[in-house]
Every structure is written in C-alpha cells, then in structure tokens.
Amino acid sequence: MDTSNPAAFVNAELLRLYVGRRVRALVQVIRSENGAVVGKSTDDSQIVVKGSPPRAPTTFVEVIGIADGDKSIRAEIWTNFGDAIDTHNYNQLCQLANGEFKHLFI
Amino acid sequence: MYGSQFDGSAAFSGGGFMPSQTTQTPDTSFSPAKNRDAQALLPLTVKQISDAIVPGNEKSEFLVDGVDVNNVKLVGIIHDKAGRITDVTFVLDDGTGRIDCNKWFHEAIDTNEMDKIHDGMYVCVHGRLKSFQGKRTLNVFSIRPVEDYNEIASHFIECVYVHFYNKKCQKPHVQGGVNTQPQERNSMNQSFAQYSAGGSKTTEEIVLDFLHLPSCL
Numbered sequence: 661m662d663t664s665n666p667a668a669f670v671n672a673e674l675l676r677l678y679v680g681r682r683v684r685a686l687v688q689v690i691r692s693e694n695g696a697v698v699g700k701s702t703d704d705s706q707i708v709v710k711g712s713p714p715r716a717p718t719t720f721v722e723v724i725g726i727a728d729g730d731k732s733i734r735a736e737i738w739t740n741f742g743d744a745i746d747t748h749n750y751n752q753l754c755q756l757a758n759g760e761f762k763h764l765f766i
Numbered sequence: 767m768y769g770s771q772f773d774g775s776a777a778f779s780g781g782g783f784m785p786s787q788t789t790q791t792p793d794t795s796f797s798p799a800k801n802r803d804a805q806a807l808l809p810l811t812v813k814q815i816s817d818a819i820v821p822g823n824e825k826s827e828f829l830v831d832g833v834d835v836n837n838v839k840l841v842g843i844i845h846d847k848a849g850r851i852t853d854v855t856f857v858l859d860d861g862t863g864r865i866d867c868n869k870w871f872h873e874a875i876d877t878n879e880m881d882k883i884h885d886g887m888y889v890c891v892h893g894r895l896k897s898f899q900g901k902r903t904l905n906v907f908s909i910r911p912v913e914d915y916n917e918i919a920s921h922f923i924e925c926v927y928v929h930f931y932n933k934k935c936q937k938p939h940v941q942g943g944v945n946t947q948p949q950e951r952n953s954m955n956q957s958f959a960q961y962s963a964g965g966s967k968t969t970e971e972i973v974l975d976f977l978h979l980p981s982c983l
Contacts, residue, residue: 663863761929763813764811764862
C-alpha cells in the first residue's frame with residue numbers, strides 16, 4: 661500500500677495551492693489547441709491542460725497530473741467523464757477534500 | 767466502576783437500560799460489527815485504510831473512526847492487472863493512494879466479470895481488508911466498472927459523510943459523559959433522527975441510526 665503520491669481534488673481556485681504537486685480536476689472541454697486543451701473548471705474558471713487528450717474526448721474529462729502553474733495542469737491521465745455530469749457535486753467535493761476533511765485524502 | 771462518569775437519569779432516559787445492570791464497558795467502539803450478523807460496509811479512501819488503527823485484539827482487525835472495519839467499498843483506477851487461473855491481482859489507485867487487491871475465482875461468472883475490466887478503467891470494488899506482516903491488502907469479492915462518473919464524486923462525498931457521522935458518534939464514549947452537542951452542525955442532523963433536546967441518545971438508538979445509513983442497507 662502506498663499513499664506517497666496522492667492527487668488532490670482541485671478546481672481553478674484551489675489549483676494554485678498545489679503548484680508542482682499532483683492534482684486531479686474535472687474539466688469541461690472548450691477547445692483543443694496544439695498540445696493542450698482549454699477548459700472550464702468546476703468553479704467556472706478557465707484552465708489549460710497540457711498533454712495529449714484521448715482521441716475522442718467527451719465534453720467532460722477528468723485529468724490527473726502535475727499542476728505547473730496557477731491555471732494549468734500537465735496531465736498524465738485523462739478519463740472521459742461523458743457529456744453530462746454534475747459539476748456542482750464535484751466542486752463541493754473539492755471544497756470538502758481541501759477543508760476540514762483533507763486528512764481523508766492527502 | 768464507571769458509575770461516576772455517567773449521570774444515569776440524563777443519559778439513559780426511558781430506555782430501560784440502567785448503567786448499573788449493563789456489563790458493557792465504556793470503550794471507544796460501539797460498532798454494530800460486534801454483532802456478527804450486522805457487519806457494515808464502509809466507503810473508504812486508501813488514505814483512511816492506511817491510517818486505520820490495528821487494535822490488537824481478536825475482535826477486529828482494523829478500526830477507522832472507532833468503528834470495526836470489515837467490508838469496505840472503494841472507487842478508483844485499476845492498474846497492473848495480472849490474471850492467473852485461480853485468482854487475479856491488481857492495484858487500485860483512488861487518488862489518495864494505491865492498494866494491492868486480489869480476487870479469487872470461484873465460478874465462471876468471476877472470470878467473466880474480470881475479463882471486462884482493463885487497466886486504466888475506473889472501477890468500484892467491494893472487499894475485505896486484510897493485513898499480513900504489516901501490509902494491508904484488499905480481498906475483493908465484487909468489482910464492476912463505473913459507468914456513470916457521478917459515482918466518483920458521490921463515493922468520496924459518502925466517505926466524508928460516514929467519517930463525520932462516526933466521529934460524531936464516537937464522542938460520547940471518548941468523553942466519558944454522554945452529553946453530545948447537538949447544536950453543532952444542525953444541518954447535518956436533518957438526514958437522521960434529531961437528538962432529544964437537552965439529552966442524548968441511548969446506545970441502541972445510535973446503533974440503529976448507523977444501521978439505517980444508506981451504506982449499511
């Protein structure tokens with residue numbers, strides 16, 4: 661069992677607390693650019709995800725990777741989350757996982 | 767022996783349960799798992815599993831938030847799947863940590879279940895926690911792919927909820943008195959029965975509330 665490399669649940673606001681560390685975020689894909697995807701985080705802010713998305717990305721993707729800036733993530737794992745998901749739910753989870761229940765996650 | 771810690775009339779009102787008659791010692795775990803017929807299923811993160819206490823008695827292998835842990839539910843990504851004839855091993859990474867899992871094949875249905883699951887997929891696993899030479903692993907009895915991805919956020923929120931509830935139930939025993947603070951977080955109490963005004967619940971009522979949690983039904 662290994663808990664040495666956890667990925668913190670983040671939205672755009674929380675991302676800046678984890679620069680250089682492993683994070684996970686739910687992103688709504690707005691557009692794909694060269695080697696990056698511009699997306700909207702669960703708190704309605706723009707973030708950039710660098711890397712190669714799956715061949716057929718759905719509207720929502722979860723990315724797990726290293727935060728390399730206040731507004732960008734260098735993704736290692738992309739997971740298609742489909743075209744409809746409750747972003748409010750995920751955003752509330754980000755708040756809980758970084759608040760008083762942080763010890764359950766990181 | 768503990769009579770001085772309890773105000774009998776305030777603590778056990780109306781239940782017919784008198785402190786002097788009970789043989790129950792004020793321990794930190796009132797878990798329903800002590801009744802072997804009612805073992806709860808706990809949604810947990812790998813981090814919670816790694817933080818679980820080993821109480822060192824034969825009654826329970828692990829304690830999380832004062833509750834005996836037997837059966838657990840985890841949601842994460844599967845890695846390093848290695849199938850053999852009689853069983854399959856894999857690593858489950860739920861974002862808080864990685865845990866080694868194994869699943870025994872008893873019937874054809876088990877093999878078929880595993881054939882549909884590949885590395886990199888999100889899965890929901892139910893299993894039993896095991897400890898061997900200090901290493902904690904999961905003996906899986908049910909695994910299925912996640913289809914609705916709302917399940918991921920829901921699982922972790924459920925982990926938070928169950929942790930919060932167990933911690934809150936743990937308080938009366940830890941303090942030695944039975945006066946809870948129902949005024950705190952009143953909004954969280956709406957989903958289960960209100961504490962009686964000015965008093966607190968009997969142990970049986972707390973246990974029944976816990977068994978009525980969705981995760982236990």
